[in-house]
Amino acid sequence: MKLYQSNASPNSRRVRIFLAEKGISMPLVPVDLGAKEQFSEAYTKINPRRVVPTLVLEDCTVIGEVPAIQRYLEEIYPEPPLFGATPKTRAQVAMWDRRVEMEGFASVMEAVRNAVPRLKSRAIAGPHDYEQIPALVERSRKRVENFYADFNARLADVPFIAGDEFSVADITGLVTVDFATKGADLPIGDEHPALKRWYGSVSARASMAA
Amino acid sequence: MKLYQSNASPNSRRVRIFLAEKGISMPLVPVDLGAKEQFSEAYTKINPRRVVPTLVLEDCTVIGEVPAIQRYLEEIYPEPPLFGATPKTRAQVAMWDRRVEMEGFASVMEAVRNAVPRLKSRAIAGPHDYEQIPALVERSRKRVENFYADFNARLADVPFIAGDEFSVADITGLVTVDFATKGADLPIGDEHPALKRWYGSVSARASMAA
Numbered sequence: 001m002k003l004y005q006s007n008a009s010p011n012s013r014r015v016r017i018f019l020a021e022k023g024i025s026m027p028l029v030p031v032d033l034g035a036k037e038q039f040s041e042a043y044t045k046i047n048p049r050r051v052v053p054t055l056v057l058e059d060c061t062v063i064g065e066v067p068a069i070q071r072y073l074e075e076i077y078p079e080p081p082l083f084g085a086t087p088k089t090r091a092q093v094a095m096w097d098r099r100v101e102m103e104g105f106a107s108v109m110e111a112v113r114n115a116v117p118r119l120k121s122r123a124i125a126g127p128h129d130y131e132q133i134p135a136l137v138e139r140s141r142k143r144v145e146n147f148y149a150d151f152n153a154r155l156a157d158v159p160f161i162a163g164d165e166f167s168v169a170d171i172t173g174l175v176t177v178d179f180a181t182k183g184a185d186l187p188i189g190d191e192h193p194a195l196k197r198w199y200g201s202v203s204a205r206a207s208m209a210a
Numbered sequence: 211m212k213l214y215q216s217n218a219s220p221n222s223r224r225v226r227i228f229l230a231e232k233g234i235s236m237p238l239v240p241v242d243l244g245a246k247e248q249f250s251e252a253y254t255k256i257n258p259r260r261v262v263p264t265l266v267l268e269d270c271t272v273i274g275e276v277p278a279i280q281r282y283l284e285e286i287y288p289e290p291p292l293f294g295a296t297p298k299t300r301a302q303v304a305m306w307d308r309r310v311e312m313e314g315f316a317s318v319m320e321a322v323r324n325a326v327p328r329l330k331s332r333a334i335a336g337p338h339d340y341e342q343i344p345a346l347v348e349r350s351r352k353r354v355e356n357f358y359a360d361f362n363a364r365l366a367d368v369p370f371i372a373g374d375e376f377s378v379a380d381i382t383g384l385v386t387v388d389f390a391t392k393g394a395d396l397p398i399g400d401e402h403p404a405l406k407r408w409y410g411s412v413s414a415r416a417s418m419a420a
Binding site: 068072075087092095 | 259271273274275277281282285286297298300302304305308309313334336337338341343345346349352353356360
């Protein structure tokens with residue numbers, strides 16, 4: 001089993017942190033996004049969608065899409081559970097992880113990809129080119145602010161995003177905040193103390209260096 | 211257990227078809243989107259995101275987000291498996307279902323929500339208002355066309371979206387095509403024979419009337 005990934009890719013980091021929380025190590029094969037290696041013939045044979053990360057199993061089965069990779073790893077290495085320990089908590093983790101992804105992570109990605117000059121015709125990752133839409137930058141930044149406000153309210157009630165236990169939703173959340181801070185100059189403001197408390201606690205975990 | 215849902219909501223239909231494939235029935239509580247009932251005090255207490263569908267368990271646990279609802283139902287009613295029967299097939303189903311959602315379903319939703327006059331300040335579902343961005347309509351329609359071409363190529367190789375077996379990815383795909391056809395006048399063209407063959411076979415299942 002090996003992971004094709006990039007240290008510059010927030011989606012790759014979601015899987016690296018997941019591996020570190022599980023205490024799993026595996027070969028990490030670097031894909032140089034700066035040199036557009038994801039569009040190379042060799043890599044598109046592995047993942048026709050031309051995105052990282054991709055997990056490749058011993059029998060050459062290819063698993064793309066971060067949540068699919070994470071769920072496969074959860075099945076193979078169940079401890080500690082990062083998708084919840086019972087059907088009900090698994091449903092809560094799935095719900096909250098998705099909300100973080102759709103409202104937070106996807107908004108930051110959209111803000112960055114529609115603004116960065118070198119991504120001019122690459123506003124959406126994947127096999128097809130799409131031109132940037134400038135109006136999306138402002139809207140996406142507003143969505144990140146709304147995400148912060150909504151999750152600040154959520155985290156005033158519970159220690160972790162999905163409830164009482166650390167889960168994959170916190171990994172997605174942490175990567176989202178770091179990506180927003182570094183990629184879009186949108187750090188958590190002082191008006192969101194619960195979100196800041198959560199960020200401080202989660203970012204102190206050893207796995208987050210991954 | 212009961213499902214708050216709307217017959218006018220493609221996301222609700224994804225869960226109704228899932229229930230029908232499992233042979234499960236449960237009370238369906240209608241939420242009248244035309245009358246903006248999802249914004250009522252009563253409904254926002256159930257689901258603060260103000261979207262349908264929502265699954266509410268006997269103990270009042272609330273599960274929102276379609277894939278979270280579907281995965282919970284899969285755990286409680288494992289037969290027939292709609293998320294795959296082995297770790298490897300489950301990974302393939304998760305990967306393909308997500309691709310259908312992100313590339314197909316989300317594109318149709320974006321095309322519709324940015325175009326329909328009555329959704330003027332509701333370009334994104336959820337608790338926050340966002341104005342429509344006209345440039346998104348054209349781009350989303352292009353994304354739907356690319357989705358059709360990509361999945362026509364996929365379905366030239368395999369009978370179902372995730373491979374040899376019918377799965378939740380086919381439900382998401384079928385709802386996507388019907389939504390594109392009725393909501394955005396984007397039916398599958400004759401240039402996509404494999405996709406048409408798949409659509410004919412999947413739409414003939416009794417569950418699709420749900």
